[in-house]
Amino acid sequence: MKLLLCLTSFSISLVFASDVLYYSNKDFAENIPTHDLALVEFFAPWCADCTMLDPLYEDAARILKDNDPPVPLIKVDCTVDTATCVQYGAQHYPTFKVMRNGEAEDYKGRVTAADIVKNLKYMAGPASKELKTVEDVEAFLAHDDYSVIGFFRNEKSDLAKIYRKVADPLKLEVLFAHTTEQAIRDKYNYNNDIVLFQPKIYQNEFEEPIRKYDGEASTQKITEWIKKQRLGLCAERTTENSEKFPKPLFVVYYDVNFFLNKEDTIYWRNRVLKVAKKFQDAGIDVNFAISHHHIWVHELGTFGLTEEQNGKPVFVPRDKPVVTARDTRGRKYVMPDEFSEDNLEKFVNDVLQEKIENYLKSDPIPLSNDEPVKVVVARNFDEIVNNEEKDVLIEFYAPWCAHCTTMEPKYKELAERLKDEKDLIIAKMDATTNELPKPYEYSKFPIIYFSAKGKKKNPKLYTDILEIDDLIKFIAKESTNELKGYTRRGIMRKKTEL
Incomplete structure (x- = not known):
């Protein structure tokens, strides 16, 4: 009973040791340049994905702290240290950045403990591993990744220098190694050669598992060859x-x-x-x-x-x-x-040979399209919206969108007001049943773009209030030719001016 009372007299907290470093705004600016290489996770405590990744990130941190050289894994809480997160463009969570001597680049690998360890080890290590013995070569090739080995007479040869330049940017795609040992060159019968080895699991009867580069000693040519051979047939x-x-x-x-x-x-x-x-x-x-x-x-x-x-x-x-x-x-x-x-x-x-029709998610092309608001589908998009003879205002909508339903009578009235503008088309497209071509995109509905003559590749997104007068001002400002019924400021002209 006394023990129970004693225990209840204190607040007890368990603290688990973590191999992940936590940096604040001040810590980050001071400490990140001291690391040759580090991985940073910008997170938010409420983010479910971040929470799910926590044990994986801890596992990777535990392994990489003992790497030679060590690679720290760092976390920054974006709900507290907002300035740092904004500085490095962390707009969603989690966001991962690779830091090299204070310089940031996007982390492009998968976020699993194994992949983080693999990718960071590659980044931390030399671009090309030196092989000293035949056993080294056998161990290097005993995995399921594509490998490239440079067999050189000496490391100062022109081809060896070019090889190092090739290996550095490609080392996350292909494993690189090199050797100058005579015994290895004799064993594999290569001398001043670059050779790609296909892993056993991918080998087949249709392509050679070992391929020697026989082109000119050029960084660009060798890089292109490795990339192509890496994909194979x-x-x-x-x-x-x-x-x-x-x-x-x-x-x-x-x-x-x-x-x-x-x-x-x-x-x-x-x-x-x-x-x-x-x-x-x-x-x-x-x-x-x-x-x-x-x-x-x-x-x-x-x-x-x-x-x-x-x-x-x-x-x-x-x-x-x-x-x-x-x-x-x-x-x-x-x-x-x-x-x-x-x-x-x-x-x-x-x-x-273009004997088959390309796939395009599209509603049928309307049999009649005579209303002031023209109906656009994916299959007539080029004909109407990318028509270089016309300026086009197009609304992308969804049938289930309440804002779109509210907008519909306004959009019709807009088209009625501007129906006499011969160089202008007012159009709409159901974005749920039709594929949007680039560069058009949506994150909500409705979305409105203006596609001017001569600027079809760079349509202008409308970001103002969804009211008729505001839309007219936008159209008047962006139109190629001045509207007959309105000034450039979107003010209706008097009849005597028309």
Whole structure:
């Protein structure tokens, strides 16, 4: 009883040791330049994603503190130390920045403990690892990443110097190593050569697993060669490397997993590789990739390949892969036939030769479009909005949007008032059923843009009050030619002036 009373007489708090450093505004400015390399998480305590990441971040910090050299992981509370967060552009949470001697750059890797450790170790270490023995080479190649080894007579050769320049910016994409040891060069029969090694898991009968660079000793040429060889005939396309794939690009989606679903992954990839090899042998520049369908649900939705379940887009796996494409102009295509080698080859040829209609999420083009407010859909967007003969004011709306419903009679009245302006079109488009072309975008509804003649690539976003007179002032100011019924300030002209 006395013990109980004693315990209840004090407030007891448990403090857990953390390997993550917490910096305030003052600490950050003073301490961050002292680190050669660090990773900073800008967070908010109320952020659910931040809370979920806490144990992963702690795990990575524990491992990286013992790295050679150590790499600190840092956190900044943006609800308290706002100035620092604003300075480094942390507008959403969590935001991660890599700091090199006080200079910030975006962290582009996945946010898992393993990936943070891997990426930061690569950044902290030398661009290229020195290999001293044959056993070193064997250990270096015993993983599932693409590797490049420079076999040099000495480190001062011109090719060795160029190699180091190539390795530094690419070391997060490919593992680099080098050697000058005679025994290694004799063993592998390379002498002053740069060689790419494909990991065993990706090896196949359609491409060489070991490829030697035989071009000119140029930083640009070697960089381009490594990037191309890294993708090969058909690489796995992930959220981390998706921007590395050039167009035209044909993506085959299925349950891609070289570890948990190895047999099926290799089976379907081999079918794609066989087709890719045909195009390579024919000298046709086309690119192929495989992607996991669940990872790319959002992208598949932009091709019309998902369905709604409980208000969310869901991809329902098929017995066979599905295939999409983007041509060099960014236009989208969906293979209409069931997957087979012959159908894939035909689809590629049809896209390259423009024998197939591109996919565009669009309502049907209206049979009649004579009202003052013109109806725009994705398939007539270029014809109406990008028409260089007309200025266009376009509203993007959603049928369920209450503000849009309130705006509708005002927008109609606006169009009625300006219907005699021959060089102006007032238009609207349902953004929920039609695909918006770049650079148009929305974060709320309604959104209104003005697309002037000669400035179609740079439409002007309307940000003022959604009232008729204010819209007229905006149009009058932005219009290519002065409106007949209004001055440049949006003031209605007298009849004697017309």
